[in-house]
Amino acid sequence: MVLDSLGKSLRGVLQKIARGSVVDEALLAEVVRDIQRALLQADVNVQLTLELTQRVRRRATEEKPPAGASLRDFLVRIIYEEIRGILGKDRPFELKPKRILLAGLFGQGKTTTAGKLARYFQKKGVRVGLVAADIHRPAAIDQLEQLSKKVGCEFYANRSETRAEVIVREALGRFPPHLAVIVDTAGRSGVDAGLIEELKRVRSVLEPDETLLVLDAAMGQAAGRSAEAFHKAVGLTGVILTKLDGSAKGGGALSAVAVSGAPILFIGTGEHLDELERFEPTRFVSRLLGMGDIQTLLEQFEELSDKEAAEKAAKNLLGGRFTLRDMRTQLQSLGEMGPFSKLMSMMPTLGAARLDEDKVDETQRRLRRFRTILDSMTGEELDDPQLLKAERIHRIARGSGQRPQEVRALLKHYETTRKAAHGLVSNRRLRRQLEKQLGAGEAPAE
Numbered sequence: 001m002v003l004d005s006l007g008k009s010l011r012g013v014l015q016k017i018a019r020g021s022v023v024d025e026a027l028l029a030e031v032v033r034d035i036q037r038a039l040l041q042a043d044v045n046v047q048l049t050l051e052l053t054q055r056v057r058r059r060a061t062e063e064k065p066p067a068g069a070s071l072r073d074f075l076v077r078i079i080y081e082e083i084r085g086i087l088g089k090d091r092p093f094e095l096k097p098k099r100i101l102l103a104g105l106f107g108q109g110k111t112t113t114a115g116k117l118a119r120y121f122q123k124k125g126v127r128v129g130l131v132a133a134d135i136h137r138p139a140a141i142d143q144l145e146q147l148s149k150k151v152g153c154e155f156y157a158n159r160s161e162t163r164a165e166v167i168v169r170e171a172l173g174r175f176p177p178h179l180a181v182i183v184d185t186a187g188r189s190g191v192d193a194g195l196i197e198e199l200k201r202v203r204s205v206l207e208p209d210e211t212l213l214v215l216d217a218a219m220g221q222a223a224g225r226s227a228e229a230f231h232k233a234v235g236l237t238g239v240i241l242t243k244l245d246g247s248a249k250g251g252g253a254l255s256a257v258a259v260s261g262a263p264i265l266f267i268g269t270g271e272h273l274d275e276l277e278r279f280e281p282t283r284f285v286s287r288l289l290g291m292g293d294i295q296t297l298l299e300q301f302e303e304l305s306d307k308e309a310a311e312k313a314a315k316n317l318l319g320g321r322f323t324l325r326d327m328r329t330q331l332q333s334l335g336e337m338g339p340f341s342k343l344m345s346m347m348p349t350l351g352a353a354r355l356d357e358d359k360v361d362e363t364q365r366r367l368r369r370f371r372t373i374l375d376s377m378t379g380e381e382l383d384d385p386q387l388l389k390a391e392r393i394h395r396i397a398r399g400s401g402q403r404p405q406e407v408r409a410l411l412k413h414y415e416t417t418r419k420a421a422h423g424l425v426s427n428r429r430l431r432r433q434l435e436k437q438l439g440a441g442e443a444p445a446e
Contacts, residue, residue: 003250003288009038010083011290014076023060023071032057035079042251043220044086048259052082080289087281088258091238093265095124097180098209102240103199103230106187109242110214111140113268114184115147116276117240120266121180122153123274129154129175133164133202134186144184150273154179165201172206181206191229199234210237213262217241220249224256231262238265241279245269325382327414328374331367369402370410376400385414 013034020027032053039049056078065074100117104110111134118128130148132155134140141157148155156171168183175181183206188195203211213230215223227239239257244250244267257264264279374382376399381387388396388411397404 003042003244003254005248006038006042006251007288007290009034009041010079010288013038013079014289017072017075020072023075028057028060028075031075031079039251043249043253044251044255045221048086048255052086056082080285083288084281084285086255086258087284088263090280090282091263091265093238093278095121095126097126097178099206100180100182100210100212101199101203101206101208102182102184102212102214103234103236104185104187104214105191105226106189108187108214108216109268110187111143111184112147112271113214113240113242113266113276114144114182115151116268116273117182117266118148118151118153119273120276121182122151126180127153127176127178129156129171129179129181131155131168131171131181131183132157133167133183135162135164135167136186140184140186147273163201164198165205168202168205183208191226191233196233203234210265211235212237212265213239215239215241215253215257217244217250217253217267220252221256223253224260227257227260227262231260236262238263240264240266240268240276242268245275323383324374324377324385324414325379327417328371328382331371331374369400369406370413373397373400373402373407373410385411 013031016034017023017027017031035056036049036053039052040046059078059082060075063074063078065071069077102110102114102117114130118130121128128151130144130151130153132141132144134144138159141159145155145157154175156167156174158167158170161167161170164185171183172181183202185199185202186195211234213227213236215226217223219226223241227236230236239262241250241253241257241264244253254264258281267277267279269275269277373396376396381392381396388407393404393407397407400407
């Protein structure tokens with residue numbers, strides 16, 4: 001998960017509140033101290049950290065919990081609201097054919113982000129055209145062309161032209177009017193007059209709906225100063241923070257950019273084209289604190305290549321008619337939706353758990369073995385697990401390159417999953433959301 005270290009520290013604070021025999025001044029002082037340590041280790045500005053924890057302390061001592069809420073729940077809510085408050089406001093981002101200008105310094109991940117953004121639009125059903133307007137770095141043109149082929153979108157470049165605005169004008173003349181146009185521009189080592197003038201000329205031709213700054217989260221608090229400078233010069237509509245998955249300074253970048261006046265619209269959570277997420281502070285903080293993000297999970301479910309089969313498998317799980325075929329479908333869906341640890345962080349019932357990385361990796365490897373075994377079964381066996389006696393188990397083991405013990409482990413896992421189906425959706429709020437999403441109608445009997 002993004003900012004995993006900060007998330008673990010903050011979840012530890014919430015667990016300390018839950019374990020405390022009483023919410024008193026001593027516990028509050030300890031909680032405030034732990035929050036300060038967690039935020040400072042994530043490179044959040046010292047002054048911002050002190051102001052946040054002072055507000056937590058003041059609200060916890062002066063405000064009264066609403067009727068029916070315990071002091072513990074109220075303190076958790078205060079912490080959630082204050083951390084949420086330093087990450088800026090949720091800003092809508094309409095998905096429609098639009099013109100997008102990407103700006104940024106050298107080495108911030110601008111060209112890769114152009115490809116990710118193209119993939120994001122195309123997954124939502126909007127066709128895209130990528131424009132290579134970096135006239136200073138030929139490798140950027142080649143890279144963008146390769147990315148356009150991976151995404152399967154339109155591409156335009158003119159390697160003999162030395163004026164970025166002319167390239168953009170030519171691209172607009174060639175692309176159909178219903179395309180979302182994403183323009184990748186040149187960077188510099190700093191925000192200088194030449195960079196700003198070039199951006200202004202391109203912007204004049206493109207007339208963009210969005211002017212987005214791409215920033216590397218490893219800049220930490222310096223990202224805020226860069227965002228402020230670009231915002232003042234060319235009027236940003238948003239920021240995309242890249243490489244947030246591996247940055248110890250991610251908290252500093254997020255908080256600094258948020259207070260710069262330029263809203264964060266997307267975050268890069270990995271190297272692959274699919275690893276670009278809409279940044280919505282409310283959802284982000286919910287996941288950070290282990291409260292889950294079921295909405296993002298459901299949106300990822302919507303993007304599955306065989307959503308109909310996944311829906312049927314989920315309905316069968318809810319209804320007690322779960323087969324090995326359904327299990328295979330679910331494992332394939334999990335593979336499409338990303339790393340297991342990332343999915344667990346989105347689940348309200350699992351997100352607060354402290355995940356041992358070695359155990360998570362072993363679980364991921366085990367699920368891959370299970371998929372291989374299931375692929376070696378016949379359709380008859382997938383639909384009727386009762387057929388799987390010793391002879392068939394040994395045949396499946398040979399066909400999948402696994403040991404018979406692994407096949408039996410899969411069958412045990414299947415039986416446990418089938419019996420525990422109602423337990424997996426015992427969270428009533430989650431259950432209602434899943435049933436609404438799946439169109440499951442009446443809930444099965446408890």
